[in-house]
Amino acid sequence: MILVTSIINIAFRAIKANFMRSFLATLGIIIGVGAVVTMVAIGSGAREKISSQISSLGSNLIVVLPGATTQGGIRIGAGQQTLTMLDAEAIQKECTNIVAVAPAIFGTAQVVFGNQNWSTAIYGTTSEMLVVREWELVSGRFLSEQDIKNGTKVAVIGQTVSEKLFGELDPIGKIIRIKKIPFEVVGLLDKKGQSLTGHDQDDIIYIPISTAQRNLFGHILPGRVRVIYAKAESLESLPEAVEQIKALLRQRHRIQPGQEDDFTVMDLTQMLKTAEEAAKTLSILLGTIASVSLVVGGIGIMNIMLVSVTERTREIGIRMAVGAKPKDIRLQFLIESTFLTMVGGTLGLAVGVLASFIISSVMDWPVKISIFSAFLAFGFSGVVGVFFGFYPAYKASTLNPIDALRYE
């Protein structure tokens, strides 16, 4: 039995002897693996971004807005005040697939603390909002049932608002003025980042819906709301929950069959899941395209191995004359080609990681390098080495030793 280490040694020496040629052949694999790693990283990054947006939105979220949609999907009659607190309560009570509901009215107002002031979104809502949006508190508490009932002047603020008004100070217990009315800050929300449309979700203040209606947004009729957020039990029950809400609201608003809805139910999570699927498809597509370059790289290796076999015909003849079996010769060339592609795979991985970081920083695109794609690219390059190395190795092993020895 011939020692494999000896054969590895032989193969390694042959590569060293033709370093430049070996390197150029490997370059194809380097580019191929680099492309796969980079493309998959870009695709994964896109998925990651969408996933984080889903979780920042609150999963299984349904948004109900007043006014109908046209067929093109554009909301019209947004100013109509067709949704009520009672609608929200009815959804909570009657829709079995809904676990939490939070109605809200909102507007923009100037907020003042000390000599700082900031214009931000004011949402009047109920205590359920925290659950529906799956939002965490950094400190303090959220709006309580008591606050809603009594219309207390308390506020829970987002990170951006806290930063703009308080800077380094602890906002809890401080008094801020919203449209000159004093509110006590009772809670600070955790950071959520940008929404899907790119607006800052942390630039927000939550106050009790009763207080907001009475003191801030008097133009909104009492009991009317501008949006209802609802949380479905699960992603699977989302479409059914949407239908339940639609049916319930049509009934409550006495909309005749054939008549248009006077509200819009949007199911954002589902939309995002679709976007995530699209990103996944993109990822696979990019990976596939990149794989083509890996295959081209493999053909480059095969080409160089064939040249190498022809060039070393005499060497093969000598080895055979002194007792190398066809399988020893085959192994020698297979190890050579696999070694080339594995080195290419390793360098390609490095190139891919580097390229990903450059794309990430220059183009501001989120990239995610998965261990899996790294192993995949590496393993695949090994397979390419064996696959494209096999034919040249086979050809070498079937040479007739007499002819090979005579070859000039």
Add this chain to the structure above:
Amino acid sequence: MKLIKLEKVVKIYKFGENEVKALDSITVEIDRGEFVCVMGPSGSGKSTFMNIVGCLDTPTSGKYYLEGIDVSTMNAEELAEIRNKKIGFIFQQFNLLPRAKAWENVELPLIYAGINSKERKNKALEMLNKVGLLERAEYFPRQLSGGEQQRVAIARALVNNPSILLADEPTGNLDSKSSIEIMQIFKKLNEEEGLTTIVVTHEPDIAAFGKRQIRFLDGKIISDTG
């Protein structure tokens, strides 16, 4: 039991439509310890004879027994093993690996015999010493003279302790002084170690070193002094 026994060996080469009978029913026996010189003009079949005896090729028909074993029907893998263990080749062109040092060339058969690297180097150096080239062990073939290269080739042929030494025109590329040196090495190996040696040549003074001469013509043996 004879070391080499050929029975009615025929070798036919096909070139498209044409058939060439390189060996025409050769029957010959060679015993252990013989020093045989094979002579004949080019195309007489002496090289084909060597290839078959050296297990590089198999006969079209007929039998070849090496140490009593029928090798005429063996496949490529089996023949390779026979070549590795039983046969030491020496060629006109030396056939050394140009990128390997002298000792690395010598250890080559041992690689395929599965010997570990330390033992390989020891044996290789031992063989180089035997042919008087120990101090050239780290030289590459291109740094050696023709005679020295052929001596490295002899060391390589001897390293795995073969039953037969086969030399195909070993002096064909050498000056007369080196030729005689090489032939004296063969003679010494034959006389002192009893190594069976077969040398193909067309030079009568080289053939004179042998104890037995076999002449080929048109694929047949026309004379045999043995």
